[in-house]
Amino acid sequence: MILESRQRRFLAEINVIPLVDVVLVLLVIFMVTAPMLYRGMDVKLPTSASNTIKPEIRAVLTIERDQRLYLDKDQISLVQLERKLRLLKDEHADVSLYLRADRDVPYGVVVQVMDGVKKAGIEKLGMVTDPAGPERLSDATAGPKKK
Numbered sequence: 001m002i003l004e005s006r007q008r009r010f011l012a013e014i015n016v017i018p019l020v021d022v023v024l025v026l027l028v029i030f031m032v033t034a035p036m037l038y039r040g041m042d043v044k045l046p047t048s049a050s051n052t053i054k055p056e057i058r059a060v061l062t063i064e065r066d067q068r069l070y071l072d073k074d075q076i077s078l079v080q081l082e083r084k085l086r087l088l089k090d091e092h093a094d095v096s097l098y099l100r101a102d103r104d105v106p107y108g109v110v111v112q113v114m115d116g117v118k119k120a121g122i123e124k125l126g127m128v129t130d131p132a133g134p135e136r137l138s139d140a141t142a143g144p145k146k147k
Helices: 002-007 017-037 078-091 107-119 134-142
Strands: 057-063 069-071 074-076 095-101 124-127
Touching: 057 078, 057 107, 069 078, 074 078, 078 095, 078 107, 095 107, 107 124
Parallel strands: 057 095, 095 124
Antiparallel strands: 057 069, 069 074
């Protein structure tokens, strides 16, 4: 009787190697065929003299730590700022301006620059910032470092 019970044992393990092989083959097939699934129609578009979509003009105004002011890559003074921005506004009525100011620049300087932008008639003004990651949030909540 003892011999009979040993012979009746079943092997209850699943062999996953063939399953992995099939999945990898399917993965390769999908990777090869996916770029070919959607293909647009080949159409010859007509030409038009008037373009209905106008490219948006973007300018970047940068204030460095030492309060130097740059319009795109050209250094300008605070006195020249309003005049240069008016010329830019006259050339392109729908101009967008992005303001990049160093975090150590005094708040009053940033307000003066923003006031000059508004006096020049530019309505679209954006502030450029860095995304706050976990390390930046911990620095901001910790307060000023003591020496």
